[in-house]
Amino acid sequence: MSRQIEFLQHKAKNIRLDILEMIYNAKSGHLGGSLSMVEALVALYFDVMNYDPKNPERIDRDRFVLSKGHTAPALYATLAAAGFFPREWLMTSFRGINSKLQGHPDMKKTPGIEMTTGSLGIGLSAANGMALASKIKNIPYKVYCMIGDGETNEGQIWEAAATASHYKLNNVIAFIDENRLQNDAQTLEVKDMDSQINKWESFGWHTQQIDGHDYLQIFGAIDYANICTDRPSLIVLRTIKGKGVTFMENAVEWHGKTPSKEEYERAKAELS
Amino acid sequence: MYKSFRAALSKELEKCAKLYPDLVVLNADCARALQLSNFTKRFPDRMICVGISEADMLTTAAGLSAAGMLPVVVGFSMFTTAKPFEQIRQAIAYPNLNVKIIATHAGLCVGKDGATHQILEDIAIMRTLPNFKIFVAADVSETSSAISAMLLHDGPAYLRLGRDMAQDIFEEGKDVKVGGSDVLRQGKDVAIVACGLMVEQSLKAAEILKADGIDATVINAYSLKPLDSATIIQKAKENGAVITAEDHSIIGGLGGAVAELLASSYPVPMEFVGVKDLFGESGEQDELYRKYGLTAEDIAKAALRAMDRKDRSVQNV
Numbered sequence: 001m002s003r004q005i006e007f008l009q010h011k012a013k014n015i016r017l018d019i020l021e022m023i024y025n026a027k028s029g030h031l032g033g034s035l036s037m038v039e040a041l042v043a044l045y046f047d048v049m050n051y052d053p054k055n056p057e058r059i060d061r062d063r064f065v066l067s068k069g070h071t072a073p074a075l076y077a078t079l080a081a082a083g084f085f086p087r088e089w090l091m092t093s094f095r096g097i098n099s100k101l102q103g104h105p106d107m108k109k110t111p112g113i114e115m116t117t118g119s120l121g122i123g124l125s126a127a128n129g130m131a132l133a134s135k136i137k138n139i140p141y142k143v144y145c146m147i148g149d150g151e152t153n154e155g156q157i158w159e160a161a162a163t164a165s166h167y168k169l170n171n172v173i174a175f176i177d178e179n180r181l182q183n184d185a186q187t188l189e190v191k192d193m194d195s196q197i198n199k200w201e202s203f204g205w206h207t208q209q210i211d212g213h214d215y216l217q218i219f220g221a222i223d224y225a226n227i228c229t230d231r232p233s234l235i236v237l238r239t240i241k242g243k244g245v246t247f248m249e250n251a252v253e254w255h256g257k258t259p260s261k262e263e264y265e266r267a268k269a270e271l272s
Numbered sequence: 273m274y275k276s277f278r279a280a281l282s283k284e285l286e287k288c289a290k291l292y293p294d295l296v297v298l299n300a301d302c303a304r305a306l307q308l309s310n311f312t313k314r315f316p317d318r319m320i321c322v323g324i325s326e327a328d329m330l331t332t333a334a335g336l337s338a339a340g341m342l343p344v345v346v347g348f349s350m351f352t353t354a355k356p357f358e359q360i361r362q363a364i365a366y367p368n369l370n371v372k373i374i375a376t377h378a379g380l381c382v383g384k385d386g387a388t389h390q391i392l393e394d395i396a397i398m399r400t401l402p403n404f405k406i407f408v409a410a411d412v413s414e415t416s417s418a419i420s421a422m423l424l425h426d427g428p429a430y431l432r433l434g435r436d437m438a439q440d441i442f443e444e445g446k447d448v449k450v451g452g453s454d455v456l457r458q459g460k461d462v463a464i465v466a467c468g469l470m471v472e473q474s475l476k477a478a479e480i481l482k483a484d485g486i487d488a489t490v491i492n493a494y495s496l497k498p499l500d501s502a503t504i505i506q507k508a509k510e511n512g513a514v515i516t517a518e519d520h521s522i523i524g525g526l527g528g529a530v531a532e533l534l535a536s537s538y539p540v541p542m543e544f545v546g547v548k549d550l551f552g553e554s555g556e557q558d559e560l561y562r563k564y565g566l567t568a569e570d571i572a573k574a575a576l577r578a579m580d581r582k583d584r585s586v587q588n589v
Contacts, residue, residue: 059340088389107338107367116367122359123327129335129343136296136317136341156359159328166323 003047005215011081011232012042016244016271018077018090024264026095028103032254034074035178036239037146041078043218044144053083055113062141063130067123067157068148069104072258076101076110084112121154123147124174128160131169137235142226145174150182153191158203164232165204172232173225174205177212179241181252200234212237238245245270274437278307278378280412281433284419285344289315292423293580294342296320302347306376330356333371334363341372342423349375349432350391353398364428365401372422373430379519380552380560381469390552396524398430399497405429405450406496408518408526410471411438414494417448425450432468432496434519436557439472439494453500455507459487462575462582463507467493467526470517470545473561476568479515481575488575499529501537503575508540513578515543517571519561522546528547543574543580 017037023029045051049062066075076094080087085100093099100109105116115126127145134141147157164172176196180187187193197207206228210217218237225233241255242248245267259267285308289295296318297303302376303312304317312319320331320336326347333343343354349352353360362369377395382390398406405425409415415433422429441456457469457478466474470490478488489507493499508514514534527544534540547564561567 063339065335115335116363119358119362122327122331122363125331125359126335126338126363128328129332129337129341130339131335132296132320132332133336133339133341137294137339156325156327156331159322159325161331163322163325163328163332 003219005037008042008215009047012038015042015074015077015081017268018080018087019073020063020264020267020271022073022090022094024259027258029073029094029258030070030256031259032181032248033068033071033148033177033179035243035245035248036241037071037237038124038243039213039215040146040175040177040218041074043215043222045078045082045218047070048062048222049144051142053112054083060139060141063127063143064113065123065127065143065145066105067118067145068120068124068151069117072101072105075105079112082112085110088222089199110204120148120151121156124157125163125259126158127172127174128164128167128169131172131233133163134168134171135164140171142171142173145172147174147176148182149176149178149180149187149193149196150190152176152193152196161200161203161205162209168230170229174232174234176234176236177239178236179239181241181250181255183255185252196236202229206231206233207236208234209236209238213243273440275412275440276437277409277412277415277433277435280415281346281374282307282311284416286311286314288419288423289318289323292342294340296336296341296343298322298329298343298345300324300326300331300347300351306346308346315456322326326351326356327359330359331363333520334367334369335368336589337371338492344372344374346374346406348389349394350389353394353430354391357397361401368403368427370426371428372478374419376432376433377435378432379434379468380547380566381436381519381557383435383557384554384558385540387551392521392547392552393524394432395496395518395520395526396528399524400528403428404497406432407448407494408432408467408496409494410468410492411441413440413442413446414448415448416492421448421450434469438469441471448494449496450495451500452495453503454492454494455489455503456492457488457490459489459511461486461488461511462579463489463491463511464517464571464575465491465493465504465514465526465530466517467496469519470566471567473568474517474571477575479572480572482566486575486579493526496526496529499533501533504530504533505538506536508538513541513582515574516547518543520546522548535580541578543578545571547573
């Protein structure tokens with residue numbers, strides 16, 4: 001739809017503010033990993049992906065699977081901005097009783113959510129299933145999948161990586177949100193998975209590594225992935241966890257912490 | 273006549289593939305072991321093998337279903353229910369996706385492969401999942417009918433099968449429906465509720481009891497979830513004692529399900545025939561059934577124990 005950087009930056013700014021607002025409001029949720037993947041979501045939903053929010057079940061739509069389901073706030077804010085549901089839901093219906101926006105993505109409760117996730121490691125397998133369906137039914141569409149770098153500790157990610165490669169699923173484009181932090185500590189300390197590029201390459205994937213906050217690099221990488229038609233594609237997004245709020249950036253404690261009123265005010269001022 | 277569960281599976285899936293254009297079968301490197309080579313030959317694009325990675329397989333099936341396909345996952349029960357249980361819970365049961373799981377090799381009937389392959393817990397764990405329907409087939413006719421019934425039903429379902437052969441009990445085309453059961457023998461002294469291969473043993477047990485002048489009711493509870501509550505409660509009332517028989521742990525399976533039902537509706541003395549909180553071991557199926565107490569004689573003895581308590585409870589009143 002638009003590769004005007006200013007327009008996308010404006011979208012990203014509002015989405016970051018919504019993420020902060022909804023997590024502060026709910027007194028619960030995952031800020032750090034939500035803030036790190038905003039540019040990728042904005043690029044996908046406001047330019048790359050083919051979908052119709054008025055007809056979210058359209059059979060040939062592109063799909064997005066959030067494998068790192070705990071960062072649902074970023075996806076909810078993006079889906080609201082893309083017109084799948086009213087923006088008020090973000091403030092009235094996140095993580096509360098009877099809510100449409102569950103703590104982790106629920107495909108049966110929230111329009112625009114393609115797969116129920118939250119248990120780490122399962123998203124890429126589900127994305128492969130959707131991609132296989134496209135091949136079998138001969139209805140062309142793309143399936144995008146966002147995986148956490150910590151999440152690649154899960155063995156199922158590698159089972160799915162091998163499956164996508166075996167079936168030459170060129171309609172799968174996976175991202176790793178490589179913010180280098182997971183729940184307890186730095187990814188290198190918890191379990192050293194470096195180098196992602198070498199691992200995925202050896203699994204038969206086309207791989208690229210870019211700055212995950214730079215729209216030109218994101219579009220360039222997706223365009224390049226689309227040219228590569230003989231295998232699935234991985235794009236490692238080098239990102240900053242907590243991006244946009246100086247005291248949250250690269251700070252492990254902001255994985256799942258709720259800001260105090262003062263922290264919220266400071267964060268809001270920085271993001272505005 | 274004894275017939276093979278796996279041959280029935282293959283035949284039925286080929287039939288259903290023609291009826292359901294969106295049907296795809298997923299396996300984890302066991303299509304040949306399940307005798308599905310013919311299906312693979314006839315429908316090469318609709319047989320998906322993900323390799324030996326069951327967690328990936330069940331979640332891939334969820335993705336296929338989310339994109340409008342009708343995935344049928346086949347495999348050995350141990351590795352198709354227990355191993356990927358969390359994926360089944362998160363990606364299939366919770367979003368209520370239309371994925372079917374058909375698993376062979378459930379119970380001690382696995383035989384020589386031993387305890388690692390003899391799952392005695394699958395009914396117990398699968399029964400805890402909301403949205404799932406569960407069937408256990410007693411013979412090949414019931415296998416075919418159960419596959420038809422589970423494909424007609426819109427939602428996740430699990431069909432449990434034995435490893436090898438089953439004695440014919442039903443005519444071809446027997447009725448199977450969600451929440452159904454069959455009263456195979458109407459008695460008045462004790463009701464035997466059985467599933468799977470223990471249905472044959474229960475019918476034999478009824479003959480043993482008959483020789484002692486005891487008139488047993490035999491129910492084939494092929495729908496484990498939901499149970500045919502009305503029939504089971506009715507037969508508990510008519511007989512006053514109930515026993516269950518299953519090639520499964522006595523914890524959480526058919527016995528657990530019937531006990532939960534009767535405890536809250538019509539409590540009667542109960543006995544449980546099944547594997548008593550133990551793991552199995554290698555051996556022939558009949559040797560294992562004898563050693564672990566899954567024979568017709570064991571069922572008949574259990575019936576007498578339950579009836580004994582019924583009589584005492586009547587005297588106490």
